[in-house]
Amino acid sequence: MTAFDHPGLLYHNTADYLAGTTAFARAAVAAGEPVLVAVPGDNLTMLRDELTDLGDAVTFADMAEAGRNPGRIIPGVLLAFAARHPGRRVAAIGEPIWPSRSGIEYPACAAHEALINAAFAGVAATVLCPYDAGRLDPAWVDDAWHTHPVMIESGQRKPSPWYTDGVTAAAAFNQPLPPIPDAAATWEYTAARELSAVRAFARGQAREAGLLGDRGEDFVLAVNELAENTIRYAPGGGVISTWTEPGRLVCQVDDGGHLTDPLVGRIPPSVNREGGRGLLLANQVCDLVRIHTEPGSTSIRLHMLL
Template identity: 65%
Template sequence: MSFDHPGLLYEGVEDYLTATTKFVRGAVAAGDAVLVAVPGPNLTALRDSLSDVAASVDFADMTVAGRNPGRIIPGVLLAFAATHAGRRVSIIGEPIWPGRSAVEYPACAQHEALINAVFTGRDAAILCPYDAGRLDAAAVRDAWQTHPVMIVDGGRQDSPAYVDPIITAAQFNQPLPAVPAGAARQPYSEATDLGRVRRFVAESAARAGLPEARADDLITAANELAENTIVHTPGGGVMAMWTEPGTLVCQIDDHGHLADPLAGRIPAPAHIEGGRGLLLAHHLCDLVRIHTTASGTTIRLHMTL
């Protein structure tokens, strides 16, 4: 089995379609299970260009399926591979596009690095396009770090910047901006505090105007993470909530250290109890940012209003 994870630098629609349709047609001809998960406009262009083989390809809008970058490995890539167990999978995944915000970007780049750790030894190919003409130069430079091979002007070349993916992912374990002075706060330290935590989140979500179904998602995610604090860390934690333009933010701070960079990215086996709190938060929230050190961990949940 072999894993291939090339980054594709493209400029313009024609350049994009030339490389991506070649990848898909080759994979279909080889009998691979094929998934195309790219942002909406590119998805439309690719679907139209692949109409003759579309019946052999799964399509997903990455702005929906991968709205939270932390959801892509478990909810898109591994889920697709599991559905086609025993077959080689070939995937186009485009998690970074013009319009991704500065707060989203570190989670996107970390995701790209961690793909290498998760899929090493698997029979898979994941092609990651980068719009080199419109993305920031820093995003293009990072692509050379997170992909062992790059495709430039139609040619493949080994990336001289690629190193151990865990080391690269650690570069994006970045401190988060300070909690606003006016944010509401709720400390907790025991299991009996979880009811107060849920009410705190529910009341904050109602004040912010978060729809009820999405509020339920946030309550579930926050409760799971608070329970993780109580079970796995000393001294309890503090939850804070506030709004930013178009977003409700919930932050959990505790004194634990999240040592495994793949935590929340790989589903726990069905026979193992627990270990799903962070995975669930990734699934339910629009963005999850994490900063962890030896002295404590911050997890920030974002919900679009």
């Protein structure tokens, strides 16, 4: 086995799911590896019941909450778990894509799956990713063969003939965002001295949408961080657009920069990685972050549930 192993598990019913996931967890515990189970809803309840005898060798997390924004799964769930067990190989069951995920969320989910391969390159870990092949959009299941080096189906493990590498696979999901509504409120900025006005604009938009208290301030903080990134790294300033969709406040920040590091916002910055703190923070506090970037243009769209 390579240092990092990232298989996808295709399941068609509950029996398939339990057979693949519990065998994986039990084998990892038997090998002395700490195990993280991060899956959504009913699947989490089932696995808690099935693995109760393993005690504190297994840590559980509700992916519908911890991974509601796919952009925070790598830093806030997977890397955080590995960091709690330095010097040890770790194992995780991570299910970031489930049937009720929306089409708006999906490109960020698929990009996350691809970028796990880059974020964990050389790390002693295994991340098993279950896919509900019976209920997911068939195109989403097909994508799993492009984002995972290995696939498991009916108990058989085989290399994916369509996998290349994580960065190449993720590039397929760097897709243009849906159009901004004509009625969106907008604010332009060019310099650091305007950041107080940016925050006032964002706070007013949050209040008007009914996003109050700490959630409203999280939104203001995320918008401010992205605007500050524009001023620091992109030419010509930027434009903020906000509007509401059913059940959510949406904000898009557009500027003339280009994000060349696909892991920006997913890996905590270090001395070897310039920038990224603003996008990392936005991923932490927002319910969804979508990005489209190309030379001379970057659009980052923040979603906050109301």
